[in-house]
Amino acid sequence: MNVKISPGNSKLGSIPSVSLPAGITCRNDCECKSKCYAMKIERLRPVVRQAYQSNLELLNNSPEIYWREIEASIMMSRFFRYHVSGDIPDREYFMHMVDIALRNQHCQMLCFTKKYNIINEFLDSGKELPRNLHIIMSAWRGLKTENPYELPEAHVAYSDGTTTACEDAKKCGGNCSECAITNDGCWTLKNGEQVVFAEH
Numbered sequence: 327m328n329v330k331i332s333p334g335n336s337k338l339g340s341i342p343s344v345s346l347p348a349g350i351t352c353r354n355d356c357e358c359k360s361k362c363y364a365m366k367i368e369r370l371r372p373v374v375r376q377a378y379q380s381n382l383e384l385l386n387n388s389p390e391i392y393w394r395e396i397e398a399s400i401m402m403s404r405f406f407r408y409h410v411s412g413d414i415p416d417r418e419y420f421m422h423m424v425d426i427a428l429r430n431q432h433c434q435m436l437c438f439t440k441k442y443n444i445i446n447e448f449l450d451s452g453k454e455l456p457r458n459l460h461i462i463m464s465a466w467r468g469l470k471t472e473n474p475y476e477l478p479e480a481h482v483a484y485s486d487g488t489t490t491a492c493e494d495a496k497k498c499g500g501n502c503s504e505c506a507i508t509n510d511g512c513w514t515l516k517n518g519e520q521v522v523f524a525e526h
């Protein structure tokens with residue numbers, strides 16, 4: 327079995343990414359679950375659902391293959407996106423992301439997460455995030471964004487006109503590779519800054 331790396335899509339451009347099933351790897355206490363765009367896509371496209379499920383099985387059954395193949399893709403890429411669908415399953419997984427980032431400093435990696443506690447515990451221990459691993463704390467209304475280190479945050483502009491984003495949040499332009507090429511968007515968000523997405 328091989329890890330399924332997506333070569334890109336209309337949003338990512340040509341940036342490769344690895345995904346896991348939404349829901350199972352996400353936290354349970356967020357309203358976003360009932361509105362999840364990734365889950366909608368999985369329902370509509372069985373091939374996508376199977377690819378994400380297969381990645382989770384590989385991670386659970388042969389983690390060394392999962393990580394070896396992700397690193398092989400990262401070695402050949404300047405940009406990489408973790409989890410277009412899904413979230414960081416646990417601390418051990420995150421430590422692999424950190425180690426791979428440290429070994430592959432030519433590649434910029436982007437990851438949105440609502441697993442705030444995994445990131446905060448890492449930073450609480452005095453460690454620093456690799457500069458090429460861009461962790462964006464993903465907010466949702468009703469969910470307390472536990473972000474004591476003021477990492478960059480992603481917020482949503484909801485279809486009812488409300489948002490939790492601050493006024494000067496960067497608006498997501500919708501194409502991650504364009505942001506990457508122009509040194510913009512999430513790739514260059516600094517601590518204390520925000521990006522805002524329109525609700526799907």
Ligand code: SF4
Nearest residue numbers: 498501502505511512
């Ligand atoms: S701001 Fe740019 S990098 Fe961030 S999600 Fe939107 S398109 Fe992708």
